[in-house]
Amino acid sequence: MIAAWALDGIEEITAGADLAAIIGDAIARSAEGIRSGDIVVVTSKIVSKAENRFVQADDREDAITAETVRVVASRTNPRTGRTTRIVENRLGIVSAAAGVDASNTPEGTVLLLPEDPDRSARFLAGALRDRFGVDVGVLLSDTLGRAWRDGQVDQAIGAGGVRVFEDLRGHTDAQGRELSVTLPCVADEICSTADLVKGKSTGRPVAIMRGRGDLVGPLDLPGARSIPRTGPSDMFRKGYDEAYADGLAARGEAPA
Protein backbone atom coordinates (compact mmCIF):
# COMPACT_ATOMS: atom_id res chain seq x y z
CA MET A 1 0.00 0.00 0.00
CA ILE A 2 1.23 3.44 -0.87
CA ALA A 3 -0.38 6.78 -0.10
CA ALA A 4 0.39 10.20 -1.49
CA TRP A 5 -0.88 13.64 -0.58
CA ALA A 6 -0.01 17.24 -1.29
CA LEU A 7 1.03 19.66 1.43
CA ASP A 8 -1.26 22.63 2.02
CA GLY A 9 -0.33 26.17 2.86
CA ILE A 10 2.87 26.64 0.88
CA GLU A 11 2.70 30.26 -0.27
CA GLU A 12 4.24 31.69 -3.42
CA ILE A 13 8.02 31.07 -3.26
CA THR A 14 10.28 34.06 -3.86
CA ALA A 15 13.99 34.38 -4.54
CA GLY A 16 16.08 33.52 -1.49
CA ALA A 17 13.26 31.71 0.31
CA ASP A 18 14.37 29.07 2.82
CA LEU A 19 12.63 26.19 1.10
CA ALA A 20 13.72 23.58 3.63
CA ALA A 21 12.11 25.63 6.42
CA ILE A 22 8.95 26.32 4.38
CA ILE A 23 8.46 22.66 3.44
CA GLY A 24 9.34 21.58 6.98
CA ASP A 25 6.77 23.96 8.43
CA ALA A 26 4.10 22.66 6.03
CA ILE A 27 4.96 19.11 7.09
CA ALA A 28 4.82 20.08 10.78
CA ARG A 29 1.30 21.51 10.24
CA SER A 30 0.05 18.46 8.32
CA ALA A 31 -2.02 15.72 9.91
CA GLU A 32 0.14 13.05 8.25
CA GLY A 33 3.48 14.39 9.46
CA ILE A 34 6.59 12.68 8.16
CA ARG A 35 8.08 9.26 8.84
CA SER A 36 11.20 7.36 7.91
CA GLY A 37 10.79 5.98 4.40
CA ASP A 38 8.66 8.87 3.15
CA ILE A 39 9.63 10.43 -0.17
CA VAL A 40 9.02 14.16 -0.58
CA VAL A 41 8.40 15.25 -4.18
CA VAL A 42 9.07 18.92 -4.84
CA THR A 43 8.07 20.64 -8.09
CA SER A 44 11.41 21.87 -9.45
CA LYS A 45 9.83 25.21 -10.28
CA ILE A 46 9.73 26.29 -6.64
CA VAL A 47 13.35 25.28 -6.18
CA SER A 48 14.20 27.44 -9.19
CA LYS A 49 12.30 30.34 -7.65
CA ALA A 50 14.06 30.01 -4.29
CA GLU A 51 17.39 29.84 -6.15
CA ASN A 52 16.47 33.03 -8.04
CA ARG A 53 16.71 31.41 -11.45
CA PHE A 54 14.50 34.13 -12.98
CA VAL A 55 15.44 35.62 -16.33
CA GLN A 56 13.71 38.49 -18.13
CA ALA A 57 11.06 37.10 -20.44
CA ASP A 58 12.21 39.06 -23.47
CA ASP A 59 15.33 36.91 -23.20
CA ARG A 60 13.33 33.66 -23.35
CA GLU A 61 14.85 32.45 -26.61
CA ASP A 62 18.29 33.50 -25.38
CA ALA A 63 17.65 31.69 -22.11
CA ILE A 64 16.72 28.51 -23.98
CA THR A 65 19.85 28.84 -26.09
CA ALA A 66 22.02 29.35 -23.00
CA GLU A 67 20.59 26.22 -21.37
CA THR A 68 20.98 24.16 -24.55
CA VAL A 69 23.92 21.85 -25.06
CA ARG A 70 22.58 20.51 -28.35
CA VAL A 71 19.49 20.93 -30.49
CA VAL A 72 17.90 17.52 -31.01
CA ALA A 73 15.06 18.61 -33.29
CA SER A 74 13.16 21.71 -34.20
CA ARG A 75 9.99 22.17 -36.13
CA THR A 76 8.15 25.34 -37.13
CA ASN A 77 4.38 25.10 -37.23
CA PRO A 78 3.46 26.48 -40.66
CA ARG A 79 0.14 27.77 -39.33
CA THR A 80 1.30 29.61 -36.23
CA GLY A 81 4.91 30.30 -37.22
CA ARG A 82 5.95 29.08 -33.76
CA THR A 83 9.06 26.94 -33.52
CA THR A 84 9.30 24.03 -31.12
CA ARG A 85 12.84 23.17 -30.15
CA ILE A 86 13.59 19.81 -28.57
CA VAL A 87 17.00 20.18 -26.97
CA GLU A 88 19.42 18.46 -24.67
CA ASN A 89 20.12 20.77 -21.76
CA ARG A 90 23.20 21.04 -19.57
CA LEU A 91 21.72 18.37 -17.24
CA GLY A 92 21.47 15.85 -20.09
CA ILE A 93 17.67 16.09 -20.09
CA VAL A 94 16.02 16.10 -23.52
CA SER A 95 12.90 18.24 -23.47
CA ALA A 96 11.10 21.11 -25.16
CA ALA A 97 12.54 24.55 -24.50
CA ALA A 98 15.37 23.22 -22.27
CA GLY A 99 13.06 23.33 -19.25
CA VAL A 100 12.73 27.11 -19.50
CA ASP A 101 9.34 27.78 -17.96
CA ALA A 102 7.02 30.69 -18.67
CA SER A 103 3.93 29.68 -16.65
CA ASN A 104 3.34 30.43 -12.98
CA THR A 105 6.13 33.04 -13.01
CA PRO A 106 5.84 36.80 -12.41
CA GLU A 107 4.84 38.73 -15.52
CA GLY A 108 7.85 39.47 -17.71
CA THR A 109 10.04 36.68 -16.41
CA VAL A 110 10.84 33.07 -17.23
CA LEU A 111 12.44 30.51 -14.98
CA LEU A 112 15.43 28.26 -15.59
CA LEU A 113 15.75 24.83 -14.00
CA PRO A 114 17.62 24.65 -10.68
CA GLU A 115 21.35 24.96 -11.16
CA ASP A 116 22.07 21.45 -9.84
CA PRO A 117 18.81 19.60 -9.07
CA ASP A 118 20.53 16.62 -7.44
CA ARG A 119 22.45 18.91 -5.10
CA SER A 120 19.24 20.79 -4.23
CA ALA A 121 17.40 17.51 -3.59
CA ARG A 122 20.19 16.22 -1.35
CA PHE A 123 20.27 19.49 0.56
CA LEU A 124 16.51 19.37 1.17
CA ALA A 125 16.62 15.70 2.17
CA GLY A 126 19.45 16.42 4.60
CA ALA A 127 17.61 19.37 6.12
CA LEU A 128 14.38 17.38 6.58
CA ARG A 129 16.32 14.45 8.08
CA ASP A 130 17.98 16.79 10.55
CA ARG A 131 14.81 18.62 11.52
CA PHE A 132 12.52 15.62 11.96
CA GLY A 133 15.03 12.90 12.81
CA VAL A 134 13.71 10.57 10.12
CA ASP A 135 15.28 9.03 7.01
CA VAL A 136 13.43 10.53 4.08
CA GLY A 137 14.22 11.04 0.42
CA VAL A 138 13.56 14.01 -1.84
CA LEU A 139 12.82 14.08 -5.57
CA LEU A 140 12.59 17.20 -7.74
CA SER A 141 10.03 16.80 -10.51
CA ASP A 142 9.53 18.43 -13.87
CA THR A 143 6.76 18.05 -16.43
CA LEU A 144 8.13 16.43 -19.58
CA GLY A 145 6.73 15.56 -22.98
CA ARG A 146 7.60 12.25 -24.59
CA ALA A 147 8.50 10.97 -28.02
CA TRP A 148 5.58 9.05 -29.58
CA ARG A 149 3.07 9.73 -26.78
CA ASP A 150 0.83 12.76 -26.45
CA GLY A 151 0.64 14.83 -23.30
CA GLN A 152 3.12 15.12 -20.48
CA VAL A 153 4.03 13.27 -17.31
CA ASP A 154 5.98 14.40 -14.28
CA GLN A 155 9.43 12.84 -14.10
CA ALA A 156 12.46 13.13 -11.80
CA ILE A 157 15.20 15.67 -12.51
CA GLY A 158 16.74 15.65 -9.03
CA ALA A 159 17.10 12.98 -6.35
CA GLY A 160 18.49 12.99 -2.82
CA GLY A 161 18.55 9.83 -0.72
CA VAL A 162 16.24 7.89 -3.07
CA ARG A 163 17.10 5.01 -5.38
CA VAL A 164 16.15 6.25 -8.86
CA PHE A 165 16.13 2.75 -10.38
CA GLU A 166 14.84 -0.44 -8.82
CA ASP A 167 17.40 -2.84 -10.11
CA LEU A 168 15.72 -6.15 -10.84
CA ARG A 169 18.47 -7.40 -13.11
CA GLY A 170 19.44 -10.79 -11.80
CA HIS A 171 16.02 -11.30 -10.22
CA THR A 172 13.91 -14.06 -11.70
CA ASP A 173 10.34 -14.26 -12.91
CA ALA A 174 7.77 -16.73 -11.60
CA GLN A 175 9.27 -19.36 -13.93
CA GLY A 176 12.77 -18.77 -12.59
CA ARG A 177 14.04 -16.99 -15.70
CA GLU A 178 16.12 -13.89 -15.28
CA LEU A 179 14.36 -10.53 -15.68
CA SER A 180 17.30 -9.42 -17.74
CA VAL A 181 16.29 -6.05 -19.11
CA THR A 182 14.02 -4.78 -16.40
CA LEU A 183 15.15 -1.57 -14.73
CA PRO A 184 12.06 0.29 -13.50
CA CYS A 185 12.75 4.00 -13.16
CA VAL A 186 10.96 4.30 -9.85
CA ALA A 187 12.00 7.94 -9.40
CA ASP A 188 10.02 8.85 -12.52
CA GLU A 189 7.09 6.71 -11.37
CA ILE A 190 7.06 8.41 -7.97
CA CYS A 191 7.08 11.87 -9.57
CA SER A 192 4.15 10.80 -11.76
CA THR A 193 2.33 9.60 -8.63
CA ALA A 194 2.94 12.94 -6.93
CA ASP A 195 1.54 14.83 -9.92
CA LEU A 196 -1.80 13.07 -9.38
CA VAL A 197 -2.17 14.81 -6.01
CA LYS A 198 -0.36 18.09 -6.68
CA GLY A 199 -2.17 19.18 -9.82
CA LYS A 200 -0.86 21.90 -12.08
CA SER A 201 -2.76 25.02 -11.11
CA THR A 202 -3.65 24.52 -7.48
CA GLY A 203 -0.62 25.99 -5.78
CA ARG A 204 0.32 22.71 -4.11
CA PRO A 205 3.89 22.17 -5.29
CA VAL A 206 5.01 19.58 -2.73
CA ALA A 207 3.70 16.07 -2.17
CA ILE A 208 4.69 13.19 0.07
CA MET A 209 4.53 9.53 -0.88
CA ARG A 210 4.50 6.92 1.87
CA GLY A 211 4.93 3.17 1.51
CA ARG A 212 8.14 2.57 -0.44
CA GLY A 213 10.70 3.12 2.29
CA ASP A 214 12.81 0.38 0.68
CA LEU A 215 13.79 2.97 -1.96
CA VAL A 216 15.15 5.45 0.61
CA GLY A 217 18.87 5.28 1.35
CA PRO A 218 22.00 7.32 1.97
CA LEU A 219 22.18 10.88 0.66
CA ASP A 220 25.07 9.96 -1.63
CA LEU A 221 23.03 7.52 -3.74
CA PRO A 222 23.29 8.29 -7.48
CA GLY A 223 21.13 11.24 -8.42
CA ALA A 224 18.61 11.79 -11.19
CA ARG A 225 21.58 12.77 -13.36
CA SER A 226 21.92 9.03 -13.97
CA ILE A 227 18.54 8.82 -15.76
CA PRO A 228 19.13 10.66 -19.06
CA ARG A 229 20.54 8.47 -21.82
CA THR A 230 22.37 10.53 -24.40
CA GLY A 231 25.46 10.21 -26.57
CA PRO A 232 26.35 7.77 -29.33
CA SER A 233 24.18 4.94 -27.94
CA ASP A 234 21.09 7.17 -28.23
CA MET A 235 19.16 5.91 -31.27
CA PHE A 236 17.19 9.17 -31.35
CA ARG A 237 19.97 11.71 -30.92
CA LYS A 238 18.47 13.88 -33.66
CA GLY A 239 14.99 14.29 -35.11
CA TYR A 240 14.08 12.76 -38.46
CA ASP A 241 14.54 15.96 -40.46
CA GLU A 242 17.90 16.75 -38.84
CA ALA A 243 19.28 13.23 -39.33
CA TYR A 244 17.99 13.18 -42.90
CA ALA A 245 19.81 16.47 -43.57
CA ASP A 246 23.00 14.96 -42.14
CA GLY A 247 22.68 12.06 -44.57
CA LEU A 248 22.04 14.37 -47.47
CA ALA A 249 25.03 16.51 -46.54
CA ALA A 250 27.30 13.50 -46.17
CA ARG A 251 27.60 13.35 -49.96
CA GLY A 252 28.58 16.99 -50.06
CA GLU A 253 25.16 18.02 -51.25
CA ALA A 254 23.19 20.67 -49.37
CA PRO A 255 19.54 19.92 -48.52
CA ALA A 256 17.22 20.99 -51.32
Next chain:
Amino acid sequence: MIAAWALDGIEEITAGADLAAIIGDAIARSAEGIRSGDIVVVTSKIVSKAENRFVQADDREDAITAETVRVVASRTNPRTGRTTRIVENRLGIVSAAAGVDASNTPEGTVLLLPEDPDRSARFLAGALRDRFGVDVGVLLSDTLGRAWRDGQVDQAIGAGGVRVFEDLRGHTDAQGRELSVTLPCVADEICSTADLVKGKSTGRPVAIMRGRGDLVGPLDLPGARSIPRTGPSDMFRKGYDEAYADGLAARGEAPA
Protein backbone atom coordinates in the same frame (compact mmCIF):
# COMPACT_ATOMS: atom_id res chain seq x y z
CA MET B 1 -4.87 12.00 -0.98
CA ILE B 2 -4.54 8.96 -3.15
CA ALA B 3 -3.87 5.39 -2.07
CA ALA B 4 -2.86 2.40 -4.16
CA TRP B 5 -2.49 -1.25 -3.33
CA ALA B 6 -2.07 -4.54 -5.14
CA LEU B 7 -4.61 -7.33 -4.92
CA ASP B 8 -3.44 -10.57 -3.36
CA GLY B 9 -4.29 -14.10 -4.35
CA ILE B 10 -4.53 -13.84 -8.12
CA GLU B 11 -3.15 -17.14 -9.35
CA GLU B 12 -1.38 -17.76 -12.64
CA ILE B 13 -3.77 -16.79 -15.46
CA THR B 14 -4.32 -19.35 -18.20
CA ALA B 15 -5.93 -19.14 -21.63
CA GLY B 16 -9.68 -18.71 -21.42
CA ALA B 17 -9.66 -17.60 -17.79
CA ASP B 18 -12.59 -15.40 -16.72
CA LEU B 19 -10.49 -12.43 -15.74
CA ALA B 20 -13.44 -10.29 -14.66
CA ALA B 21 -14.50 -13.00 -12.21
CA ILE B 22 -10.96 -13.59 -10.95
CA ILE B 23 -10.29 -9.89 -10.36
CA GLY B 24 -13.75 -9.45 -8.88
CA ASP B 25 -13.17 -12.33 -6.45
CA ALA B 26 -9.81 -10.85 -5.40
CA ILE B 27 -11.53 -7.52 -4.78
CA ALA B 28 -14.30 -9.22 -2.80
CA ARG B 29 -11.67 -10.87 -0.56
CA SER B 30 -9.70 -7.64 -0.03
CA ALA B 31 -10.04 -5.48 3.06
CA GLU B 32 -10.24 -2.33 0.95
CA GLY B 33 -13.04 -3.55 -1.32
CA ILE B 34 -14.00 -1.30 -4.21
CA ARG B 35 -15.76 2.06 -4.34
CA SER B 36 -17.04 4.41 -7.00
CA GLY B 37 -14.12 6.41 -8.35
CA ASP B 38 -11.57 3.64 -7.93
CA ILE B 39 -9.32 2.86 -10.88
CA VAL B 40 -8.24 -0.75 -11.37
CA VAL B 41 -4.89 -1.16 -13.12
CA VAL B 42 -4.37 -4.53 -14.75
CA THR B 43 -1.01 -5.67 -16.12
CA SER B 44 -1.75 -6.24 -19.81
CA LYS B 45 0.18 -9.50 -19.69
CA ILE B 46 -2.57 -11.29 -17.76
CA VAL B 47 -5.17 -10.02 -20.22
CA SER B 48 -3.03 -11.44 -23.02
CA LYS B 49 -2.86 -14.76 -21.21
CA ALA B 50 -6.62 -14.91 -20.67
CA GLU B 51 -7.10 -14.04 -24.35
CA ASN B 52 -4.72 -16.87 -25.32
CA ARG B 53 -2.29 -14.58 -27.11
CA PHE B 54 0.50 -17.15 -26.73
CA VAL B 55 2.80 -17.85 -29.68
CA GLN B 56 5.54 -20.47 -29.88
CA ALA B 57 8.83 -18.93 -28.77
CA ASP B 58 10.77 -20.11 -31.80
CA ASP B 59 8.46 -17.75 -33.69
CA ARG B 60 9.46 -14.77 -31.53
CA GLU B 61 11.07 -12.79 -34.33
CA ASP B 62 8.18 -13.70 -36.63
CA ALA B 63 5.74 -12.63 -33.91
CA ILE B 64 7.47 -9.28 -33.58
CA THR B 65 7.36 -8.84 -37.34
CA ALA B 66 3.67 -9.72 -37.46
CA GLU B 67 2.86 -7.15 -34.77
CA THR B 68 4.99 -4.47 -36.44
CA VAL B 69 3.44 -1.80 -38.63
CA ARG B 70 6.72 0.01 -39.13
CA VAL B 71 10.31 -0.31 -37.93
CA VAL B 72 11.31 2.95 -36.25
CA ALA B 73 14.92 2.05 -35.47
CA SER B 74 17.09 -0.99 -35.05
CA ARG B 75 20.54 -1.39 -33.67
CA THR B 76 22.75 -4.44 -33.37
CA ASN B 77 25.00 -4.58 -30.35
CA PRO B 78 28.45 -5.34 -31.81
CA ARG B 79 29.46 -7.20 -28.65
CA THR B 80 26.48 -9.50 -28.22
CA GLY B 81 25.24 -9.58 -31.82
CA ARG B 82 21.71 -8.99 -30.49
CA THR B 83 19.50 -6.63 -32.43
CA THR B 84 17.12 -4.24 -30.68
CA ARG B 85 14.16 -3.26 -32.83
CA ILE B 86 12.11 -0.21 -31.87
CA VAL B 87 8.86 -0.53 -33.80
CA GLU B 88 5.42 0.94 -34.11
CA ASN B 89 2.91 -1.82 -33.50
CA ARG B 90 -0.63 -2.20 -34.79
CA LEU B 91 -1.92 -0.21 -31.77
CA GLY B 92 0.28 2.79 -32.65
CA ILE B 93 2.53 2.14 -29.65
CA VAL B 94 6.24 2.65 -30.25
CA SER B 95 8.26 0.21 -28.15
CA ALA B 96 10.96 -2.41 -28.22
CA ALA B 97 9.93 -5.76 -29.71
CA ALA B 98 6.34 -4.61 -30.45
CA GLY B 99 5.29 -5.54 -26.93
CA VAL B 100 6.07 -9.22 -27.55
CA ASP B 101 6.89 -10.54 -24.10
CA ALA B 102 9.12 -13.46 -23.22
CA SER B 103 9.20 -13.19 -19.42
CA ASN B 104 6.67 -14.74 -17.04
CA THR B 105 5.33 -16.97 -19.82
CA PRO B 106 5.42 -20.77 -20.02
CA GLU B 107 8.69 -22.15 -21.35
CA GLY B 108 8.76 -22.14 -25.15
CA THR B 109 6.14 -19.44 -25.61
CA VAL B 110 5.96 -15.68 -25.97
CA LEU B 111 2.97 -13.46 -25.48
CA LEU B 112 1.46 -10.83 -27.77
CA LEU B 113 -0.35 -7.77 -26.46
CA PRO B 114 -4.13 -8.07 -26.06
CA GLU B 115 -5.91 -7.89 -29.38
CA ASP B 116 -7.75 -4.66 -28.51
CA PRO B 117 -6.64 -3.34 -25.09
CA ASP B 118 -9.26 -0.59 -24.96
CA ARG B 119 -12.03 -3.08 -25.64
CA SER B 120 -10.65 -5.42 -22.96
CA ALA B 121 -10.42 -2.54 -20.46
CA ARG B 122 -13.99 -1.44 -21.20
CA PHE B 123 -15.23 -5.00 -20.83
CA LEU B 124 -13.52 -5.40 -17.44
CA ALA B 125 -14.76 -2.00 -16.25
CA GLY B 126 -18.31 -2.89 -17.28
CA ALA B 127 -18.14 -6.26 -15.56
CA LEU B 128 -16.82 -4.75 -12.30
CA ARG B 129 -19.46 -1.99 -12.42
CA ASP B 130 -22.18 -4.59 -12.83
CA ARG B 131 -20.92 -6.90 -10.11
CA PHE B 132 -20.23 -4.30 -7.42
CA GLY B 133 -22.67 -1.56 -8.43
CA VAL B 134 -19.96 1.11 -8.41
CA ASP B 135 -18.55 3.39 -11.10
CA VAL B 136 -14.96 2.31 -11.56
CA GLY B 137 -12.43 2.63 -14.35
CA VAL B 138 -9.92 0.12 -15.69
CA LEU B 139 -6.48 0.72 -17.20
CA LEU B 140 -4.29 -1.90 -18.86
CA SER B 141 -0.60 -1.22 -18.28
CA ASP B 142 2.56 -2.20 -20.09
CA THR B 143 6.20 -1.61 -19.23
CA LEU B 144 7.77 0.74 -21.79
CA GLY B 145 11.23 2.12 -22.38
CA ARG B 146 11.65 5.75 -23.34
CA ALA B 147 13.77 7.78 -25.72
CA TRP B 148 16.53 9.65 -23.87
CA ARG B 149 15.83 8.18 -20.42
CA ASP B 150 17.19 4.93 -19.04
CA GLY B 151 14.99 2.28 -17.54
CA GLN B 152 11.29 1.68 -17.99
CA VAL B 153 8.03 2.96 -16.58
CA ASP B 154 4.56 1.43 -16.68
CA GLN B 155 2.24 3.27 -19.04
CA ALA B 156 -1.35 2.84 -20.23
CA ILE B 157 -2.15 0.80 -23.34
CA GLY B 158 -5.85 0.29 -22.62
CA ALA B 159 -8.50 2.39 -20.86
CA GLY B 160 -12.13 1.81 -20.00
CA GLY B 161 -14.18 4.50 -18.24
CA VAL B 162 -11.14 6.60 -17.31
CA ARG B 163 -10.08 9.96 -18.72
CA VAL B 164 -6.61 9.34 -20.17
CA PHE B 165 -5.72 13.05 -20.31
CA GLU B 166 -6.55 15.71 -17.75
CA ASP B 167 -7.27 18.57 -20.07
CA LEU B 168 -6.03 21.77 -18.45
CA ARG B 169 -5.95 23.73 -21.69
CA GLY B 170 -7.95 26.86 -21.06
CA HIS B 171 -7.27 26.68 -17.33
CA THR B 172 -5.14 29.46 -15.90
CA ASP B 173 -2.09 29.51 -13.70
CA ALA B 174 -1.87 31.39 -10.39
CA GLN B 175 -1.16 34.58 -12.38
CA GLY B 176 -4.24 34.11 -14.55
CA ARG B 177 -2.30 33.11 -17.67
CA GLU B 178 -3.54 30.23 -19.73
CA LEU B 179 -1.82 26.85 -19.22
CA SER B 180 -1.76 26.50 -22.96
CA VAL B 181 0.28 23.40 -23.60
CA THR B 182 -0.44 21.38 -20.49
CA LEU B 183 -2.10 18.03 -21.09
CA PRO B 184 -1.10 15.65 -18.31
CA CYS B 185 -1.38 12.04 -19.40
CA VAL B 186 -2.96 10.91 -16.15
CA ALA B 187 -3.55 7.37 -17.47
CA ASP B 188 0.20 6.91 -17.82
CA GLU B 189 0.78 8.47 -14.39
CA ILE B 190 -1.75 6.12 -12.79
CA CYS B 191 -0.13 3.06 -14.40
CA SER B 192 3.24 4.26 -13.05
CA THR B 193 1.67 4.61 -9.60
CA ALA B 194 0.29 1.09 -9.80
CA ASP B 195 3.71 -0.30 -10.73
CA LEU B 196 5.06 0.97 -7.41
CA VAL B 197 2.75 -1.44 -5.57
CA LYS B 198 2.56 -4.33 -8.05
CA GLY B 199 6.26 -4.94 -8.59
CA LYS B 200 7.56 -7.03 -11.44
CA SER B 201 8.22 -10.45 -10.00
CA THR B 202 5.78 -10.78 -7.13
CA GLY B 203 2.79 -12.25 -8.90
CA ARG B 204 0.55 -9.29 -8.08
CA PRO B 205 -0.64 -8.14 -11.50
CA VAL B 206 -3.61 -6.01 -10.43
CA ALA B 207 -3.66 -2.83 -8.36
CA ILE B 208 -6.33 -0.38 -7.32
CA MET B 209 -5.84 3.37 -7.01
CA ARG B 210 -8.30 5.36 -4.92
CA GLY B 211 -8.65 9.13 -4.71
CA ARG B 212 -9.02 10.43 -8.27
CA GLY B 213 -12.67 9.62 -8.90
CA ASP B 214 -12.90 12.82 -10.95
CA LEU B 215 -11.09 10.92 -13.73
CA VAL B 216 -13.69 8.12 -13.88
CA GLY B 217 -16.49 8.54 -16.41
CA PRO B 218 -18.62 6.77 -19.00
CA LEU B 219 -17.32 3.57 -20.58
CA ASP B 220 -17.26 5.22 -24.01
CA LEU B 221 -14.61 7.80 -23.06
CA PRO B 222 -11.70 7.83 -25.53
CA GLY B 223 -9.37 4.91 -24.91
CA ALA B 224 -5.60 4.67 -24.55
CA ARG B 225 -5.51 4.44 -28.36
CA SER B 226 -5.59 8.25 -28.23
CA ILE B 227 -2.20 8.46 -26.48
CA PRO B 228 0.30 7.38 -29.17
CA ARG B 229 1.45 10.22 -31.42
CA THR B 230 2.66 8.92 -34.74
CA GLY B 231 2.58 9.96 -38.37
CA PRO B 232 4.04 12.99 -40.16
CA SER B 233 3.89 15.24 -37.07
CA ASP B 234 6.17 12.82 -35.19
CA MET B 235 9.62 14.46 -35.10
CA PHE B 236 11.15 11.08 -34.21
CA ARG B 237 9.45 8.81 -36.71
CA LYS B 238 12.75 7.09 -37.46
CA GLY B 239 15.99 6.61 -35.58
CA TYR B 240 19.06 8.66 -36.41
CA ASP B 241 20.74 6.00 -38.53
CA GLU B 242 17.55 5.25 -40.48
CA ALA B 243 16.77 8.91 -41.16
CA TYR B 244 20.39 9.54 -42.13
CA ALA B 245 20.19 6.64 -44.60
CA ASP B 246 17.02 8.16 -46.07
CA GLY B 247 18.88 11.42 -46.62
CA LEU B 248 21.81 9.65 -48.16
CA ALA B 249 19.52 7.71 -50.50
CA ALA B 250 17.50 10.78 -51.48
CA ARG B 251 19.91 11.64 -54.28
CA GLY B 252 19.70 8.16 -55.71
CA GLU B 253 22.77 7.00 -53.89
CA ALA B 254 22.61 3.97 -51.64
CA PRO B 255 24.03 4.25 -48.11
CA ALA B 256 27.70 3.30 -47.96
